[in-house]
Amino acid sequence: MQPGRLRWETLAALRTSSKGQLSYCRHWLRDEDILEGCMAPLMLSSYAGWVLDRVVGQSAPETAPSRSSTPKKSTPHSDQTSSLEKAVSPAGQQGFSPLSSAMPCAVKGNEDLSLLETDQEVFPNVLPSKVTEVEGYIRMYEEIHRLKGKEGLRQRQEQQEQMVRAVYDLASEQLKRFDELKELKQHQEFQDLREVMEKSSKEAQGQQEKLKEEHRHRAKVLNLKLREAEQQRQRQEELERLRKEEGQERLRRLYSIQEEVLQLNQQIDPNYKHKDLPRIDLSVYSNRGNQICGLVSGLIRTTSERGFPTQADVANTERALQEMRGLISSMQQEIAAAVEEKKRKDEEEEREKQKELLKKEQMTAQTPAPAQHSGGKQQKEGLQVKAEESTMQWYQQLQDAADQCIASFSAISNCKDNNEVKKIKMDLQKAATIPVSQISSIAGSQLREIFDKINNLLSGKSVQSGGRTVSVTQHPQGLDFVYYKLAEKFVNQGEEEVASHHEAAFPIAVVASGIWEIHPRVGDLILAHLHKKCPYSVPFYPAFKDGTSLEEYQRMLGYQVKDSKTEQQDNFLKRMSGMIRLYAAIIQLRWPYGNRQGAHPHGLNHGWRWLAQMLNMEPLADVTATLLFDFLEVCGNALMKQYQVQFWKMMLLIREDYFPRIEAITSSGQMGSLMRFKQFLEKCLQQKEIPLPKGSLHPSFWRS
Numbered sequence: 001m002q003p004g005r006l007r008w009e010t011l012a013a014l015r016t017s018s019k020g021q022l023s024y025c026r027h028w029l030r031d032e033d034i035l036e037g038c039m040a041p042l043m044l045s046s047y048a049g050w051v052l053d054r055v056v057g058q059s060a061p062e063t064a065p066s067r068s069s070t071p072k073k074s075t076p077h078s079d080q081t082s083s084l085e086k087a088v089s090p091a092g093q094q095g096f097s098p099l100s101s102a103m104p105c106a107v108k109g110n111e112d113l114s115l116l117e118t119d120q121e122v123f124p125n126v127l128p129s130k131v132t133e134v135e136g137y138i139r140m141y142e143e144i145h146r147l148k149g150k151e152g153l154r155q156r157q158e159q160q161e162q163m164v165r166a167v168y169d170l171a172s173e174q175l176k177r178f179d180e181l182k183e184l185k186q187h188q189e190f191q192d193l194r195e196v197m198e199k200s201s202k203e204a205q206g207q208q209e210k211l212k213e214e215h216r217h218r219a220k221v222l223n224l225k226l227r228e229a230e231q232q233r234q235r236q237e238e239l240e241r242l243r244k245e246e247g248q249e250r251l252r253r254l255y256s257i258q259e260e261v262l263q264l265n266q267q268i269d270p271n272y273k274h275k276d277l278p279r280i281d282l283s284v285y286s287n288r289g290n291q292i293c294g295l296v297s298g299l300i301r302t303t304s305e306r307g308f309p310t311q312a313d314v315a316n317t318e319r320a321l322q323e324m325r326g327l328i329s330s331m332q333q334e335i336a337a338a339v340e341e342k343k344r345k346d347e348e349e350e351r352e353k354q355k356e357l358l359k360k361e362q363m364t365a366q367t368p369a370p371a372q373h374s375g376g377k378q379q380k381e382g383l384q385v386k387a388e389e390s391t392m393q394w395y396q397q398l399q400d401a402a403d404q405c406i407a408s409f410s411a412i413s414n415c416k417d418n419n420e421v422k423k424i425k426m427d428l429q430k431a432a433t434i435p436v437s438q439i440s441s442i443a444g445s446q447l448r449e450i451f452d453k454i455n456n457l458l459s460g461k462s463v464q465s466g467g468r469t470v471s472v473t474q475h476p477q478g479l480d481f482v483y484y485k486l487a488e489k490f491v492n493q494g495e496e497e498v499a500s501h502h503e504a505a506f507p508i509a510v511v512a513s514g515i516w517e518i519h520p521r522v523g524d525l526i527l528a529h530l531h532k533k534c535p536y537s538v539p540f541y542p543a544f545k546d547g548t549s550l551e552e553y554q555r556m557l558g559y560q561v562k563d564s565k566t567e568q569q570d571n572f573l574k575r576m577s578g579m580i581r582l583y584a585a586i587i588q589l590r591w592p593y594g595n596r597q598g599a600h601p602h603g604l605n606h607g608w609r610w611l612a613q614m615l616n617m618e619p620l621a622d623v624t625a626t627l628l629f630d631f632l633e634v635c636g637n638a639l640m641k642q643y644q645v646q647f648w649k650m651m652l653l654i655r656e657d658y659f660p661r662i663e664a665i666t667s668s669g670q671m672g673s674l675m676r677f678k679q680f681l682e683k684c685l686q687q688k689e690i691p692l693p694k695g696s697l698h699p700s701f702w703r704s
Contacts, residue, residue: 010134019142247308254309257317258296259434259466263426264324265289268331285331290496292324297497301440387540391613395531395538402528405484405521409477424475431457431465432482433489439508448593451511457482458519486515487525491533491579499578503695505585505634510697512582514591516601523601526586534558534579536627539614573622573673577630584635589697604642607635615654619662622670628654629677636690648688655681 014020268285296317303309386392406413412428415421435450457463458479462471472478490512498505516523530537535558542556551561558576560567587607590600614628632639640647659678666674684690 014138244308250309250311250314251303253314254296254300254303254317255434255438256466257314257321258293258300258437259430261293261296261321261324262434262437263430264328265293267328285327288327289324292320292327294496294500296320297437300438301501304440304446386543387538387613387617391538392540395540398524398528398531401521401524402484402532405480405525409481409484412475412477412481421475424478425481427465427468427470428472428475428478428482429485431463431470432486434465436486436489436493436508436511439493439511440504447507447511451514451591451593454486454511454515455518458486458515458522483519483521483525487522488529490526491529491582494530494579494582495533495575496578498582499574502578502581505578505581506589506693506695506697509582509585510589510591513586513589513600513602514594516586517591517594517598520601527602530579530583534576536576536614536623537580537583537610539610539617541617541620569622573626576623577626580627580630581634584631588635588638604635604638607631607639608643611639611650615650615658619658619665621662621665621667622673625662625666625677626673629673629680632684632690633680634693636684637692640690648685651681651685655685 268289299309299313299317299320303313387395412421412425415425432454435453439447439450453463457470457472460471460473460479462469464470472482475481490508493508494505498508512523512526516526535542535556542553544553548556551564551566554561554566559572560575584607587600587602587604611628611631614624619625643650659681662674662677
């Protein structure tokens with residue numbers, strides 16, 4: 001076998017061995033030769049060719065000695081050793097042999113060499129000696145290389161462990177530094193956050209303090225404003241209180257002035273105090289006194305509607321009072337002069353009286369009786385000539401009761417020398433009449449106060465009048481006197497106040513109705529005064545009797561006659577209208593604070609009776625139309641609700657039957673009242689409704 005071929009076969013054998021199958025990764029680090037040698041496929045080193053050349057070159061001369069010296073068992077070992085030394089020495093001489101660096105390992109691996117020798121002894125005949133030697137060298141080289149790799153690997157592992165420990169220590173130190181740095185950073189962040197929070201807290205506290213200061217300032221300003229507003233309110237209340245007190249004082253002053261004016265006006269009544277002086281005409285004073293009283297009453301009514309009187313109102317009433325005083329003074333002077341003249345001219349006065357009597361007789365003889373003419377017509381038409389007998393009896397009973405009442409207080413009315421009784425009489429008359437004069441439709445509370453004052457007086461309690469305490473118990477006849485004067489004053493208010501202001505009928509009527517219900521005798525006296533002044537309220541027409549003067553007959557018909565002068569028809573109708581309106585209001589109203597369980601003392605049934613009797617009597621020109629219109633305008637709504645169908649039948653009767661009778665006796669100059677009554681009838685029948693009268697008292701009136 002040629003050496004070259006053997007060499008390649010050896011290389012091929014090594015390549016097919018288990019170690020030759022090891023793989024090599026080109027990405028391994030260059031300095032890890034040991035790991036590369038272990039993992040790479042088995043390859044011959046660059047010295048393998050040199051070893052093979054050396055072995056092959058010596059294989060021929062050594063074959064014979066090795067075969068002849070078989071008994072020496074130790075020869076191969078020595079030859080191998082020498083060959084190894086020879087193989088190593090050239091390499092050591094050249095200075096570049098891997099065996100020279102692996103000698104310590106060869107020494108250490110003597111046991112493995114002995115094992116190789118044992119293998120050679122066991123298999124002496126299997127392989128040729130050169131092949132075995134080469135194989136031993138190769139194996140020895142591989143073993144040395146393996147041991148060297150293990151040692152290098154161990155050293156490398158130690159280095160790696162040291163490096164890992166160093167890296168771990170370094171990493172630990174870096175981690176500690178990082179933790180310290182992190183902790184320091186967190187501490188700094190926490191410190192910064194705490195500083196920011198403290199700064200924010202300080203800012204918030206400063207802002208809060210600023211807001212508190214602003215709030216305190218605003219509260220202080222608001223408190224000042226509230227205090228100022230409260231002071232302003234107190235000042236306003238004080239001013240309002242002072243204004244009300246001044247208003248009340250002025251109102252009391254007005255009432256006292258009105259009271260004094262009314263008292264002064266009573267002194268100029270020519271019919272009762274100066275009948276013995278016929279030549280003195282006191283009607284001017286009386287008319288002017290009545291005008292002044294009306295002026296004062298109008299001022300008080302106007303100021304009450306406004307609230308409280310002003311200083312100008314007080315000044316006006318004081319001027320009216322001064323005028324009334326001047327009027328009284330002038331009248332007294334005139335009366336004194338007349339008295340003196342009377343003493344000097346008694347004979348002349350007697351002659352004047354005789355002339356007057358003759359004149360009256362002549363007028364009586366020339367004037368026909370109006371009732372007789374109307375009576376003839378009534379008989380023709382089938383209507384009554386006179387009032388019913390029961391009605392006349394009732395009328396006469398009321399007049400008798402009034403006469404008895406007058407007789408019961410004769411000691412008071414006829415007192416002349418007793419100043420104490422005169423004073424009591426004046427106080428009682430003021431206490432009875434002045435509250436009635438003050439009745440108005442301003443407020444229910446004031447009306448109730450007036451009612452309580454009148455009721456207390458009639459009940460025997462003490463009341464204040466003109467700054468003095470008055471009671472009916474001051475005189476035994478005081479109660480009868482107050483009954484009479486109070487009833488007379490109610491009728492006078494209808495004759496004067498209601499005649500001028502129709503809406504005043506309701507407040508006066510409701511007070512009169514309430515007093516009537518509690519004190520029935522006052523109601524009877526009211527009817528007696530009403531029938532005497534207005535006989536049409538009965539109704540009846542007084543007949544003209546023989547021996548009755550014309551003036552007396554006219555007084556019986558309700559006319560006012562002064563110094564043989566009869567009042568004008570318009571004034572007469574105005575007074576009759578006022579009294580009928582008051583009567584129509586009384587029969588439908590009740591005092592709202594009284595006992596509602598009982599019946600009305602003089603209710604709507606009397607109004608129905610009055611209307612029926614009026615329609616059964618022959619009408620009077622101008623009078624009947626006026627009274628029917630006034631009565632139905634005030635009381636028609638209440639009668640409609642009470643009698644319903646019967647009422648409308650009576651309204652049709654008036655339009656169809658009774659109205660033509662009135663129209664037949666009405667002259668062209670008396671058509672005003674007739675047309676007013678006709679329009680009222682037509683409107684009511686067309687609408688089937690009687691409207692509420694103007695000035696009627698609504699429930700809201702009593703809440704004011």
